[in-house]
Amino acid sequence: MKQVTIYDIAKEAKVSAATVSRVLNNTAPVKESTRSKIMQIIHKYQFQPNALARSLLKKETGTIGVIMPDITNPFFPEVFSGIDRAASEMGYTFFLCDTLGDTRKESQYLHMLREKQVDGILFLGGRINLSKCDPELAEEVVETASRIPTVLINGNLPGTSLHRVILNEAKGAEMATQFLIDAGHRSIAFIAGNEEMTTTAQKVRAFRRVMKKNGLEAAKDSVLYGDYSMASGESSMEKILARRERPTAVFCVNDLTAVGALKAAMKAGVSVPDEVSVIGFDDIPLASAIYPELTTVSQRMDLLGGTGVQVLHKMILKEKVKMLTVIEPELVVRNSTRNLR
Amino acid sequence: MKQVTIYDIAKEAKVSAATVSRVLNNTAPVKESTRSKIMQIIHKYQFQPNALARSLLKKETGTIGVIMPDITNPFFPEVFSGIDRAASEMGYTFFLCDTLGDTRKESQYLHMLREKQVDGILFLGGRINLSKCDPELAEEVVETASRIPTVLINGNLPGTSLHRVILNEAKGAEMATQFLIDAGHRSIAFIAGNEEMTTTAQKVRAFRRVMKKNGLEAAKDSVLYGDYSMASGESSMEKILARRERPTAVFCVNDLTAVGALKAAMKAGVSVPDEVSVIGFDDIPLASAIYPELTTVSQRMDLLGGTGVQVLHKMILKEKVKMLTVIEPELVVRNSTRNLR
DNA sequence: TTGAAAGCGCTAACAG
């Protein structure tokens, strides 16, 4: 079936293509009788203008590229949902680019998004969470950002200056640690993620700092590294429970890990929170859906995503925006932690 | 910064745009010396061709639209992941269209995807899961599908004939029910989803059929309706536990609901599986990450998504494909169910 | 092996 174009409509209505375009876009007054005739024909053919042609001309596509490492990790759908909610009103649609944590795919997507002329890019995870990011990879992002408005969500590329929207993770980790200490815990373990990632490094530093500040010792083996997954939380918790000296509380780098830790505890017949307190990070929906409900630090993922879009939108409009927007975490106390006093 | 075009490259290389296009696409032999000169200039400007212009001409965008009701429900990211894995090798990228279960948004996205000239559409959830779908809504999909290859995943539009890839849900529900009965359960409740949706209706029918076949009674109140969420599973389970005559097993329409049910049981101090068995449906990652690990029916979501893409891809290539592809469910026995014999 | 020219479908001046 041949695609019907604005010319076909114009011919049948005995007007010029320009006039059809005018009624399509309401971009200039058109006599009511012509308008309705045109409308009728448009309807008859179920005509829809070709967005490619329009975008080619207008140099805007109404499309945003979202790069993320793993849509299967509940954190990202939540952020995406916030992005979507904020941006669909503005008329944007999204290329969802799942990199599976593969740096090469990140590069590919960066290129692809440029070719497809997206209006903006939202970058989450991957290289922007590496403590030591290869300068070439960083340069790639900078290069892209110099042509397409780009905002990094919850990440950074040291040595560059890109627009960012981040959650104050250090603060969140401080809050969690202090909360545990205030509840009387003196021996606390931290189930972390990947050591090379800032999402872990920042929290570990904050954790150690707060412990020290409270005159507590964070033994070397108090921090266990993993990969942010439920499986990793489970195995780390097993190790912890196997020790002769168990901590009374465990702080997890994210909720997924915490859920895994909870499972390990239950499996071992160790009661949470009676025998060990567990606190997570993120506040994904799952956190409040399990038993015991998880005490956690909210990343306010929808706000994170929504704010990212707002910043990006302003950049697209060439309005002024702060380079850095930081969102404050919130402690959400539920039932997986116990007050020892 | 003005966008650099193929002409700028051509001019600087002192060749025609056609030649540049040839080296870009390897579409005709080019003298090695010219080729390398052009390449060098392309590199210098970090030139990337404008995909809009190319797509306008070639009438293909390498883009697939994926319409789904809720990216926040773990089922969908899993399917998407399967789609992505299968399709990114083929060079497709995705518009992710989250409808939030809003029929109007579905319509909007259908239109938008057409305007953006996607090569194909994958439709999940929403109107294609309604037992009684408004003919106009169905017609909209048919109309779209007549112009753009479209496949429905896990759904149907009665009275139309569209390409579909579905999981045999009735079979899955039969397997789950029979499994419970074989384990000696005689009183079984079913926590369902929305009564108007086929994902619920099919399972309810299968559940009743198998009960009857085994000479068991499925009392009217044995089926509780809800909305597929963890919260709905929790509240339904609370109702069930409040009865003087408790069933010994509960079959849940999906894993999310089952997780909610588990929570309610734990909260009430009712042991799963000792006092009540719980079986889910889907096998999302969460199912095996909680304690007790959930017995469930696998929807093989990655296969579902991957197969959907394969079918779609063939349609795009105008190859022959079966209208209907059905995937068989698998029972995954874990620890949330108990054998009574 | 290369260039000229036409055109994908649309919009934006500029006239009238």
Add this chain to the structure above:
DNA sequence: CTGTTAGCGCTTTCAA
């Protein structure tokens, strides 16, 4: 209020 004209950036004959 409406038509004409000229592209947007690219690919593809057709000739040379």
